[in-house]
Amino acid sequence: MLYDRLMEDYRFKEGLNACINCGTCTAICPAAEFYKYDPRIITDTVQSKDEAEIEKLLRSETIWYCGQCMSCITRCPRKNGPGLIIQALRNLSQELGYFIDSEKGRQQLVLNRALCGNILNYGYCVYPRTFHHSDHPESGPVGKWIEDNLEAVHKRVGSNLDGEGPGILRKIPQSDLDELKRIFDVTGATERMEKIETISRERAKDLGLSDEEYCRQVFTINSEEHYI
Amino acid sequence: MIVEGKKKIWSEYQKDIPDDHYFYVRSCIRQNFFPASEKVFLDIVRNRLGLDFFETPHHTTCGGIAYHSDSIPQETLMTIVARQFALMTEAGYENYVCSCITSFGIYNEIIDTWHHYPELEAKIRGLLWEASKREFKIPKSVVHASDVIYKLRNTILENGKYRLVNKTTGEPLRVVEHIGCHYSKMFPSKGVGGAEYPYVLTGMAEAWGGTVIDYPERRHCCGFGFRQYLVQANRGYSISNTHKKFESMAPFKPDMIITNCPGCPYFLDRWQYVIEELEGKTYGADSKGIPVFTYEEVAGLVLGYDPWDLGLQMHQTAVEPLLDKIGIIYNKEDKYKI
Numbered sequence: 370m371l372y373d374r375l376m377e378d379y380r381f382k383e384g385l386n387a388c389i390n391c392g393t394c395t396a397i398c399p400a401a402e403f404y405k406y407d408p409r410i411i412t413d414t415v416q417s418k419d420e421a422e423i424e425k426l427l428r429s430e431t432i433w434y435c436g437q438c439m440s441c442i443t444r445c446p447r448k449n450g451p452g453l454i455i456q457a458l459r460n461l462s463q464e465l466g467y468f469i470d471s472e473k474g475r476q477q478l479v480l481n482r483a484l485c486g487n488i489l490n491y492g493y494c495v496y497p498r499t500f501h502h503s504d505h506p507e508s509g510p511v512g513k514w515i516e517d518n519l520e521a522v523h524k525r526v527g528s529n530l531d532g533e534g535p536g537i538l539r540k541i542p543q544s545d546l547d548e549l550k551r552i553f554d555v556t557g558a559t560e561r562m563e564k565i566e567t568i569s570r571e572r573a574k575d576l577g578l579s580d581e582e583y584c585r586q587v588f589t590i591n592s593e594e595h596y597i
Numbered sequence: 598m599i600v601e602g603k604k605k606i607w608s609e610y611q612k613d614i615p616d617d618h619y620f621y622v623r624s625c626i627r628q629n630f631f632p633a634s635e636k637v638f639l640d641i642v643r644n645r646l647g648l649d650f651f652e653t654p655h656h657t658t659c660g661g662i663a664y665h666s667d668s669i670p671q672e673t674l675m676t677i678v679a680r681q682f683a684l685m686t687e688a689g690y691e692n693y694v695c696s697c698i699t700s701f702g703i704y705n706e707i708i709d710t711w712h713h714y715p716e717l718e719a720k721i722r723g724l725l726w727e728a729s730k731r732e733f734k735i736p737k738s739v740v741h742a743s744d745v746i747y748k749l750r751n752t753i754l755e756n757g758k759y760r761l762v763n764k765t766t767g768e769p770l771r772v773v774e775h776i777g778c779h780y781s782k783m784f785p786s787k788g789v790g791g792a793e794y795p796y797v798l799t800g801m802a803e804a805w806g807g808t809v810i811d812y813p814e815r816r817h818c819c820g821f822g823f824r825q826y827l828v829q830a831n832r833g834y835s836i837s838n839t840h841k842k843f844e845s846m847a848p849f850k851p852d853m854i855i856t857n858c859p860g861c862p863y864f865l866d867r868w869q870y871v872i873e874e875l876e877g878k879t880y881g882a883d884s885k886g887i888p889v890f891t892y893e894e895v896a897g898l899v900l901g902y903d904p905w906d907l908g909l910q911m912h913q914t915a916v917e918p919l920l921d922k923i924g925i926i927y928n929k930e931d932k933y934k935i
């Protein structure tokens with residue numbers, strides 16, 4: 370039962386008490402202003418325990434619209450946390466492989482590669498040598514100047530970029546990275562990454578796309594159906 | 598708004614911030630985009646005030662951005678955090694201070710979840726042992742680095758060279774403060790002033806001579822949204838939320854923005870540039886942007902640090918209008934000198 374699977378997630382247990390459908394969460398929600406998104410309906414759907422509807426959600430674009438700001442938690446009069454419920458839904462959607470059915474869900478591949486790659490290779494979620502101006506034109510001319518003069522700029526402001534010992538952007542010792550890898554292995558993160566890789570590769574193959582072409586599409590394509 | 602009433606309520610939302618002896622952990626985002634802010638923070642507390650802030654080279658990311666982008670399971674996040682706590686325990690500390698609001702929210706969430714579900718804490722202890730043979734104590738106190746600056750705000754003023762006052766008019770500078778969603782929206786009691794009247798940045802701005810603007814979208818998200826920024830296809834979400842905030846604050850004519858979270862200043866700074874490029878629209882005076890700062894940068898300016906030692910050249914929206922209003926002496930030619 371999908372509801373029972375959700376109930377195994379502590380965020381779901383914490384996030385779902387009794388929704389009175391007041392819509393306060395939707396009123397405060399930044400995602401609801403931008404996307405075809407309504408946290409009230411999501412909370413109501415999961416509390417209905419309707420398996421077919423929950424499965425639809427798990428395969429939908431909807432669950433990927435939340436920005437995880439958690440503004441809904443502060444405001445809900447019944448102490449629900451739609452943002453927490455979303456985390457549990459996204460988790461299960463990936464566990465079951467349903468994420469592949471939505472454009473926004475398929476983005477998990479590029480997110481995983483970038484973020485888990487940075488954590489395992491460098492010990493940081495974001496790392497300057499993998500943050501490219503070409504992928505982030507909004508970082509502006511200053512962002513380009515920083516990228517072109519990375520070492521000198523960081524030295525000027527006192528970073529210890531890739532250096533030994535403590536400090537800003539220090540090189541995190543290999544023994545610590547090995548520990549992070551073991552944590553990934555024993556807590557299910559490695560298995561999760563492999564699952565997303567396998568399912569995504571199959572999809573790319575079905576579409577006749579190379580890995581690079583598939584990732585580019587997933588990273589950049591945004592269809593109009595997401596908006597009201 | 599009844600200002601006096603708000604002040605009274607604010608005073609009731611105080612949190613315990615230890616005086617000294619902290620285990621310090623860095624922020625991925627701050628190190629990438631505002632590295633000098635961490636440098637100046639440690640310089641103030643360690644070198645100027647002689648306090649004990651210990652850092653081990655072995656600490657890592659908390660995994661928070663990956664967690665809120667749903668790239669790592671909750672157990673993974675918890676075990677990475679448990680490892681950070683183990684490093685603190687091994688170093689002999691009990692007070693934990695982090696430089697990131699996403700991390701701060703995560704630490705509070707994890708400690709609260711373990712409190713409600715002790716079997717989960719036990720499971721994580723087992724997983725950490727399996728992965729790295731480490732054990733940990735839960736910190737006695739978890740604070741954000743801004744809580745420390747908030748606590749030291751009057752000492753900073755006493756040692757200060759400049760105030761947040763317009764040099765020409767003698768008027769207080771008009772400050773927008775943005776505390777970042779995860780500072781207190783999830784656990785209001787963990788933030789100075791709670792979720793309704795967060796006072797951490799307001800306290801600094803007021804102590805240093807500024808006046809804080811209360812505008813309609815003051816508490817709205819900066820627009821990060823994790824996956825909503827990190828994936829290029831989703832960035833319309835991010836800039837739209839930032840745009841909403843700027844449209845709301847502009848009529849109040851802010852001189853500057855002070856931020857708490859390491860990500861928010863990046864978005865408030867860079868999306869101003871993009872809005873100008875796309876629409877030709879600027880939100881500050883004289884067709885310029887509104888300068889955006891981290892709280893460490895503002896503390897540094899008050900204390901008389903050189904703006905380029907504070908890393909203000911790494912901002913896209915020019916900071917000079919604010920420096921000139923305060924009357925800060927700086928060398929224009931040195932800005933991009935490396």
Ligand code: SF4
Pocket residue numbers: 387388389390391392393394395408409412444445446447448449450451
């Ligand atoms: S604010 Fe709470 S009770 Fe109201 S609709 Fe949202 S989740 Fe349900």
Ligand code: SF4
Pocket residue numbers: 394397398399400401408434435436437438439440441442451452453455
């Ligand atoms: S956490 Fe998600 S659902 Fe809740 S207010 Fe923020 S964007 Fe909306």
